[in-house]
Amino acid sequence: MFPNRFEYRRPGSLAEAVQILAENPDAKLLAGGHSLLPAMKLRLAAPSTLVDLSQIEGLRGIAANGALTIGALATYNQVHDSAAVRQAAPMLADTCGIVGDPQVRVRGTLGGSLAHADPAADLTAVVLALGGEVTVVGSGGERTIAADDLFVDLLTTSLAPEEIITEIRIPDLAGAKMAYEKHEHPASGYAVVGVAAVLAMGDGGTIRSARLAVTGATAKATRLSSAEAVLAGKTVRTETIAAAAAAAADGLEINGDLYASADYRRHLVGVLTRRALERATG
Numbered sequence: 001m002f003p004n005r006f007e008y009r010r011p012g013s014l015a016e017a018v019q020i021l022a023e024n025p026d027a028k029l030l031a032g033g034h035s036l037l038p039a040m041k042l043r044l045a046a047p048s049t050l051v052d053l054s055q056i057e058g059l060r061g062i063a064a065n066g067a068l069t070i071g072a073l074a075t076y077n078q079v080h081d082s083a084a085v086r087q088a089a090p091m092l093a094d095t096c097g098i099v100g101d102p103q104v105r106v107r108g109t110l111g112g113s114l115a116h117a118d119p120a121a122d123l124t125a126v127v128l129a130l131g132g133e134v135t136v137v138g139s140g141g142e143r144t145i146a147a148d149d150l151f152v153d154l155l156t157t158s159l160a161p162e163e164i165i166t167e168i169r170i171p172d173l174a175g176a177k178m179a180y181e182k183h184e185h186p187a188s189g190y191a192v193v194g195v196a197a198v199l200a201m202g203d204g205g206t207i208r209s210a211r212l213a214v215t216g217a218t219a220k221a222t223r224l225s226s227a228e229a230v231l232a233g234k235t236v237r238t239e240t241i242a243a244a245a246a247a248a249a250d251g252l253e254i255n256g257d258l259y260a261s262a263d264y265r266r267h268l269v270g271v272l273t274r275r276a277l278e279r280a281t282g
């Protein structure tokens, strides 16, 4: 399949990229291309201009200083292999090692995944549960968007059309317990359902606070607030985990499709919440 004709631009700076986007309202940024190019070949997307980010300096670095800062163009493999990420947020490193297949992981980027906001993406739920935020640059300057405010709907974020994610920031989570569990689609590896759990621990094995997020089940990555409420202030016990798993799907609008019905996905939300909590605390 061939995409529609498009103009190809490869700016050398963020300012130039922002200007091209501002001048071409239906232009699209190109990062790893693993979501955008298939969409173009299927004619689901037909941008007039592709703005390749690959020559812009400073979008790939990974730095840790309590908090973790990851350039938007860092690939899944780079995040997976980073000792700094593994130390600060092992769930993030591990998840980048199970996205798609080796070809996807060598080119796909963290920034591209968050900007695309696929309802079955892995990193959306992981970054949401980690309490991450993105820095974006646009014609109005720079701003920060919390992951809680980034995912708006199916394939839709709160980014303005001419805004570029430059980095992803994960707060200092020293001592937190975390794990991501997914039931993957056998063909693509995408999450039929995936649940990410991050527990901030207090004294004596008490859960000070919990952030859980689901992907695959709903139109966008979504916090599991009922399960979070069950966990906060409790000690880690089998019964606490079971109660959180039982409450996990409360209030969610769950999607069904030919591969997995809404009822099956609802069941998986509970199962994967239990598994994520068991692995995080085990």
Ligand SMILES: Cc1cc2nc3c(=O)[nH]c(=O)nc-3n(C[C@H](O)[C@H](O)[C@H](O)COP(=O)(O)OP(=O)(O)OC[C@H]3O[C@@H](n4cnc5c(N)ncnc54)[C@H](O)[C@@H]3O)c2cc1C
Pocket (backbone or CB within 6 Å): 028, 029, 030, 031, 032, 033, 034, 035, 036, 037, 038, 072, 073, 098, 099, 100, 101, 104, 107, 108, 109, 110, 111, 112, 113, 115, 116, 118, 120, 121, 122, 123, 159, 163, 164, 165, 166, 188, 189, 190, 191
């Ligand atoms: C066979 C296959 C299997 C896959 N399996 C999985 C899987 O198991 N789990 C999973 O999570 N994903 C999976 N994916 C998707 C993959 O992770 C993509 O790499 C990812 O969704 C998009 O990242 P990208 O860098 O390729 O972005 P691109 O495809 O280049 O861009 C995607 C969108 O984001 C925008 N964009 C990109 N970068 C930025 C930026 N810095 N700022 C603002 N907007 C930007 C683009 O304009 C475009 O609209 C799979 C893809 C394929 C082809």
